[in-house]
Amino acid sequence: MDVQINTANNVAGREALTQQLEETVRARLSRFSDRLTRVEVHVGDENGDRSVGDDKRCVIEARPAGRDPISVTDQAGSIDQATSGALGKLATALDRTFGRITDRKGH
Numbered sequence: 188m189d190v191q192i193n194t195a196n197n198v199a200g201r202e203a204l205t206q207q208l209e210e211t212v213r214a215r216l217s218r219f220s221d222r223l224t225r226v227e228v229h230v231g232d233e234n235g236d237r238s239v240g241d242d243k244r245c246v247i248e249a250r251p252a253g254r255d256p257i258s259v260t261d262q263a264g265s266i267d268q269a270t271s272g273a274l275g276k277l278a279t280a281l282d283r284t285f286g287r288i289t290d291r292k293g294h
Contacts, residue, residue, distance in 0.1 A: 188213070188220040195231030198266070204230070208270060215274045216249075219281050225250045228273075230266050245269035247277050251284065 190212050192205045212226055227248045234242040241262045247270075248258045257280050261272035 188216070188223045189225040191225065191227045193227065193229045197232050198230060204266065208266075211270060212247075212274065215278065216281075219249075219251075219278075219285070222251055222281075222285060223249055224252050228270070230270065232266075233262070241269075243269045245273040247273045249277055249281065251281070254284065257281065257284065 190209050192208050192212075194201045194204060198204060208228055208230065212228060213220075216223065216226060229246040231244050232242060233244055241264055243264065243266045244260065244262045245266065246258065246260045248256050250256045257277065259273050259276040259280060261269045261276060263269040263272055
């Protein structure tokens, strides 16, 4: 599973954040690693320097081998919270997708 992290220019500590996010993604999606070819994570601060509510956004696109890509989005007060929320949504979507493949009636 290849993990690609993209951060907006207005995100502070980009290099350290990139490494932390890659480790988090690999850990949370490890049970799917043999079924995913690539995971792209895009994080950004929607309002820049103005801190107003849930302005941190995380978009994750997973590419299961031989299947259509799955994309999820979450917004929160911090990048960590937005990433955690998006990873939770993605894990649920992948469980559903792979569950449909292996749990067909009569097969």
